[in-house]
Amino acid sequence: MEQLFKGIFFCVIFGLSSQYVQAQEHNQNVKWGYWEKWGDQGDGTYNNPLLPADYSDIDCIRVGDDYYAISSTFQYSPGMVILHSKDLVNWTIAGHAVNDVSKISPKLNWDRMDSYGKGIWAGSIRYHAGKFFIYFGTPDEGYFMTSSKNIKGPWSPLVNVLAEKGWDDCCPFWDDDGQAYLVGSNFADNYKIHLFKLSQNGEKIVEGSDKVIYQSKGSEANKLYKINGLYYHFFSEVKAGGRVVMIRKGSTISGPYGPAKQIGHAQKNFHEPNQGGIVNAVNGKWYFLTHHGSSGDWSGRNMSLLPVNWVNGWPILGKVGTDTIGNMVWAGKKPVAGRKTFPQSSDDFNQAEIQPQWEWNYQPRTEKFSLKARKGWLRLWAFKPLEKDNLLKAGNTLTQRTMRTTQSEAIVKLDLKGVTDGQKCGITHFGAPEYSSFGVAKKNSELIVVLNLKNKVVYGPKILDKILWLKSTWGSDGRSQYYYSTNGTDFIAFGDQYQLEWGSYRGDRIGIFNYNNDEASGYVDVDYFRYTY
Incomplete structure (x- = not known):
């Protein structure tokens, strides 16, 4: 199993005791934004959101006993913030993957400043062959990657893997034979989702390997996993009720995949928990670390942790409804015992470098x-x-x-x-x-x-x-x-x-x-x- 999940982990909860199920059901009446308690409760439980702040486009992996997550940063620098946790609930800021965002485009420099809403969008973090890999998209410049043997860096110079406008939400995947792939959405072409083969070092797309594997309204937020011999394509799309989480599975990486299964409801009243990833925790259970993705909220896209319940081979996010689709939960038992911590915030400016919260x-x-x-x-x-x-x-x-x-x-x-x-x-x-x-x-x-x-x-x-x-x-x-x-x-x-x-x-x-x-x-x-x- 360790080989199976190298570089493809993500965050979520599984298996709440009846005590916490009752708590979460009661908390379905929580009004968005007006929670009094959040994060680690100090008694072995947690409340959502984990972080009531703008950690958008979240992604997560486990490497050994450590969990790492990344979040998009748009025009801010340093770019692509990296978080670290020992228990999936308490997070601190480990650093950033991109020290100089002007390497993406001169428009992101102090003397241009004309890329609000652009810059570093959603990405994915993976661990393969002793190295961390981060891939992300920018709407104008395409897909980029960087890698490091240490989560705190130094991170390698950015490589422009696909230099083309109109792409987002990419994710790499290394199969058991070592072949690397990249999945991503071409939002400029009606959100067609493409699968590419990558070179062994992950820096180039193999010519002629491009294949469209799916397309639907707003289909993006791509992730790839291999679980118990099956390939799972994880993504979100827009339905009548809002943005929902979907998944497909197949016996080969390139398909054919079976019909898409909806595994989470939109729940606009809870700001659509929809973009993130699933991870197999140390306790053997699965969890979904997600942002709440509706636009218009002053605090941005806050971060929550939901249980994953496997139903007939499908990872259902949150509380399983009678329709076998997941629903938001607001409380749970911590996956792993851990110390209560918070992301860095205050600063006395006594260090030699600007600290990672900035x-x-x-x-x-x-x-x-x-x-x-x-x-x-x-x-x-x-x-x-x-x-x-x-x-x-x-x-x-x-x-x-x-x-x-x-x-x-x-x-x-x-x-x-x-x-x-x-x-x-x-x-x-x-x-x-x-x-x-x-x-x-x-x-x-x-x-x-x-x-x-x-x-x-x-x-x-x-x-x-x-x-x-x-x-x-x-x-x-x-x-x-x-x-x-x-x-x-x-x-x-x-x-x-x-x-x-x-x-x-x-x-x-x-x-x-x-x-x-x-x-x-x-x-x-x-x-x-x-x-x-």
Whole structure:
């Protein structure tokens, strides 16, 4: 079995005790987004979502006793975030697979910034012959791959496996004889799903090997598995009720496959759990790690874990209905005992490198930030945005995912002594096409509090001190409020509340921004970012 599943694992739950089945049935009345408890409950159980944040297009494998997952990152850099877990419930950030997204396209660099909603889309992670492989698609540039012997890198330079527009949601597969394959959807051609043979190193498509193996409305989210001698093609498609998870099986990799079986309901009220993968856990049971894929949710596509129940040779996701199709579950027994952990968030900027919870909006201008210029601080030098006062066109905005919890608070401490005329810096709730920003502007040698809510700019009092604390708070409804303080203790609310939003396939992010409308001049020092939820 170990040989069988090298490089093809994914995440999900199996076999809940009757106690937890009752809990999950009761929790079917959960209103999306308003959960009070999530993740590890500390008593051997967990509640969904595992991570109430934007971990979109999730994929997962097991290697030994460790679980690894990847999530799409679009235009953010570094790209393709990698998560690690020991129990499928508690996850930390292990790193990223793509250090420089401008290697995909110059449009992803700080001096272009014109690829919102593009960049790194869904991918797959596999482990084969002692190496990790990650394949992913971009809508304009095609399929890419990278590999590494260590999950933390270094990852090999990107290889453009298929240089053509209009492809997404690819997955590699190594058969028992060592032959490599790649499955993917050509969304530009009515979502036809193609199967290719790959060269032995996985870097090239074998000429003449292309075969269309399926096509339906919106058919994508492809995965391939071989389980007990049968090949399973896992994907999703759009039906009348929404996007659903489907699977086909056959006796050979290229087919013929039997009729597609629906294994999960759309459940729009639970934001369509639909894209992810199945994995055989250490306990021998199967689990489905998925994102909730409906668009329009301010927190993005949150991550959940569902049990997989095998019914007549079909992996049914979640609670099996009388129609033999799976339904969402909200509670379960942990697959493996493990320590309660969370993805990294707060940062004192005491490390030699930017920590893995952070992703820049587009590839940053590297000479304009430093963790060495002032020990224990992040220094951001200001330069002109591509468009005046447009944060979407301002380079070196540093972001991380926001969490959808009942109470969240982010505080940034700034030293403003290096700020010059024309410069603006502070904290932001960042998205596209909408964002909010709060901080200070320097005009006529004076520092002034300034708030921008959807391009509605409000100026506040002058700031005489050089040290300033900025704070944002928000709850499950995504209504944020900004505050400032000159002593780090007494915070003053400023401006109206701001509704966090979804845009360009992404949920909201909290971030730190800095630019100068007039010239490349000035800097701000960031002492810490403290994020509690």
